[in-house]
Amino acid sequence: MKRTHHCNELRKADAGSPANIVGWIDSVRDHGGILFIDLRDREGKTQLVLDPENSELTKIFGELKPESVIQASGEVHERDGDTVNVNLPTGEVEIHVVDLLIHNQSKTPPFPMDDEADRVGEELRLAYRYLDLRRPKNLETLKLRHKASKAIRDYFDANGFLDVETPMLFKSTPEGAREFLAPSRLNPGKFYALPQSPQQYKQMLMVAGVERYYQMARCFRDEDLRADRQPEFTQVDVEMSFIDREDMYGLIEGLLKKVWQETLGTEIETPFLRMPFEDAMNRFGSDKPDLRFGLEIKDFSDTFRESDFKVFSGTIASGGSVKAFNAKGLADLTQGELKHLEETAKSLGAKGLAFIKSENGEWKSPILKFLSQSEQNKLREDLSVEDGDIIFFAAGDWESSCNILGRVRLESATLLEKRGKIERSPTDWKFLWVIEFPLMSHDEEQGRYVATHHPFTSPVPEDIELLDSEPKKVRGQHYDIVLNGVELGGGSIRIHQPDLQKKVFEEILAIPADVVKSRFGYMLEAFTFGAPPHGGIALGLDRLVAILVGRDSIRDVIAFPKTQKGQDLMTDSPSVATDKQLRDLHIRSVLPESD
């Protein structure tokens, strides 16, 4: 009673031969006498024909419910010309069923199993994730994800990389993301932490002489969720010895080329564009710019340095910047849309969102009366303002004026796209490397420098001397790979000199010496036993696959994702632990006061 074919296998040439297939009932069409079933498995559909002459079969007609699992055997018949279904690869044949076994009868599913279900609330689909995944569209996503990981594994294997597993029970290192803790039964009062990434282990593998390492690494971060952030996710983790940045760019460009070939059959162009962090911020207001459209930001600090408009000149006098971009063709935006853009700007710390509309041959703006003719001319020229355009401004410190206009630029793109004035095709692949990030940034809250990426990133050689004098100006040998406004991954050349690493920890990041010793002591020691120069990168596999299949949320490409509150609605986790479990682990729950 073994199946002989899957549901997308039989063709005209099979006519006359016996077949035995299994699958889920996709639909039943009962004509009173003759009855048709579309049987579905993960490969496709095949039509079964149940003839009323077979009285054994007629008895169970009433039990053939959609989504039931059945097995059917019979003979493959070629269909008559006018009954061929051109929409199915198996549409030229059907199986005339002799025997039919119901393996498992299905209740009526809580939501439709066709493409209609894309509109069904995610809450319900997550509670019945096994049904949602059963839909062909979602099985295709799992298949594509598999193809992507296989391409990745094949690529690294072919390039001499070793797949090495690293511990999930790691040590708590409070720098960085909040961690999930795992209590240790054998060590009362002590805890492991689940890794935010295998960063330190992979560097130790380099010291160990592995030379080329990769891993599909599960990572855990106990931070708030987003469409592109889950508390556990998968990272394509890579580390190599004896390389420089150029080697890494080439390696990853080759990897992505192969992934695109193997999953979509698409050729992407390499090498990728490279853009320094500062340019990305200045031109696009983002460290992960979407290059599928223009609307570039320009700096007008020089233009407004002496301006009568005090909001601008005052900002510049106190060291800030005035920036603007032309949202080309958006002068017809509605009051509501303008208000929304203002809210966006304000949510990023702007006091408001200054704008100038160019409509019917004249400029209209609440701030126009403050701007001199030469200032207006400069804007018109530098931003190529034409009728129907609208200029948006931001004034503030360099970083926040970039960020504000970066967001307004993205929102404007959405509005322009609705009007058909620009296009952001999900298959217009605009890759780039963002490079030369600052090694550290000043944390206002903590009043000290923190590593922009992580504290193991090596400074670019010519900036090392600035470490003591102007740490802010030191650029790191860090690189991010960006695609269509999404940060796919990032990495760096690491520090492999114990003295430099110690200096970064203690002097620049101002981590107390005893903390450095307890947390990173083993690492500093490891670097004294022959540490090779090395570097690496990590790519978010979930984001990569989401982009490949054109989904906005990584939940769509994870088999069992969690909701925004970190719950799995299917298994109803997390859940309370028993008193015995807690006792064994030497811990106690202290619930927040509810009043």
Next chain:
RNA sequence: GGGGGUGUAGCUCAAUUGGUUAGAGCGCUGGCCUGUCACGCCAGAGGUCGCGGGUUCGAGUCCCGUCACUCCCGCCA
């Protein structure tokens, strides 16, 4: 921690200014139908309007609170 959105039948949605018995499509149940393929036709069942409170002669609709899901800010070395 903060801001926005959503919540009405199993599913997707509608319900005028607060006003009679809350509707439609799909699905489901029953019946008819021997070439359909999202089969068709006929009939029927199905509602804690997320939950709690308030205003009102009267609340799906207005107000307050709360829960869930979601988008974003903070956060994510």
